[in-house]
Amino acid sequence: NAGVMQNPRHLVRRRGQEARLRCSPMKGHSHVYWYRQLPEEGLKFMVYLQKENIIDESGMPKERFSAEFPKEGPSILRIQQVVRGDSAAYFCASSPTGSGNTIYFGEGSWLTVV
Amino acid sequence: AQTVTQSQPEMSVQEAETVTLSCTYDTSESDYYLFWYKQPPSRQMILVIRQEAYKQQNATENRFSVNFQKAAKSFSLKISDSQLGDAAMYFCAIHPGPPGTSGSRLTFGEGTQLTVNP
Numbered sequence: 436n437a438g439v440m441q442n443p444r445h446l447v448r449r450r451g452q453e454a455r456l457r458c459s460p461m462k463g464h465s466h467v468y469w470y471r472q473l474p475e476e477g478l479k480f481m482v483y484l485q486k487e488n489i490i491d492e493s494g495m496p497k498e499r500f501s502a503e504f505p506k507e508g509p510s511i512l513r514i515q516q517v518v519r520g521d522s523a524a525y526f527c528a529s530s531p532t533g534s535g536n537t538i539y540f541g542e543g544s545w546l547t548v549v
Numbered sequence: 550a551q552t553v554t555q556s557q558p559e560m561s562v563q564e565a566e567t568v569t570l571s572c573t574y575d576t577s578e579s580d581y582y583l584f585w586y587k588q589p590p591s592r593q594m595i596l597v598i599r600q601e602a603y604k605q606q607n608a609t610e611n612r613f614s615v616n617f618q619k620a621a622k623s624f625s626l627k628i629s630d631s632q633l634g635d636a637a638m639y640f641c642a643i644h645p646g647p648p649g650t651s652g653s654r655l656t657f658g659e660g661t662q663l664t665v666n667p
Binding site for chain 1: 594
């Protein structure tokens with residue numbers, strides 16, 4: 436059973452460009468989460484999605500950031516018009532439906548804005 | 550809202566010795582889950598151990614065990630027989646209610662960097 440798959444692992448963008456980060460949850464998992472880790476800090480919650488639904492986006496900046504988890508395909512975290520402060524590691528995590536389950540993390544996507 | 554505090558930014562231990570990493574938390578929830586995650590130099594987040602708050606018995610996973618003091622809102626991690634591969638950043642985290650339920654999110658502490666000396 437493959438783990439949570441994220442790509443790209445490393446992404447470099449110039450200021451003003453768009454960044455798209457993809458996440459395929461573990462097989463059988465219907466809950467996806469995105470977290471951001473700034474340098475020298477812990478992980479901060481951004482958004483929680485289920486298939487075709489955003490459940491909680493309270494941790495995501497109101498502008499330039501969006502996330503989706505379509506019926507088919509991976510979850511996408513999209514950052515428009517990137518700025519240097521967006522440089523961070525973005526972790527995706529997933530968990531199965533049902534209570535009491537553990538959240539498993541992917542290996543992260545490192546975004547560098549130059 | 551939940552908060553997690555890790556008061557030790559850095560810790561070191563000799564190989565084969567035992568080390569304890571501290572974590573305190575605050576929550577208004579009556580049901581919650583606590584986790585320790587490990588982040589080695591590869592930066593992957595690896596689950597080390599989890600504890601359900603309603604369980605009084607401390608969780609144990611091989612060389613890793615926790616000391617869960619619910620009244621004191623303390624959740625420390627003990628690593629026995631430390632190995633070089635244990636060197637990593639360790640994050641304590643809390644989840645309100647069972648993971649996978651609506652309103653789900655993990656709140657992390659700032660981490661403790663563990664060095665294992667040969």
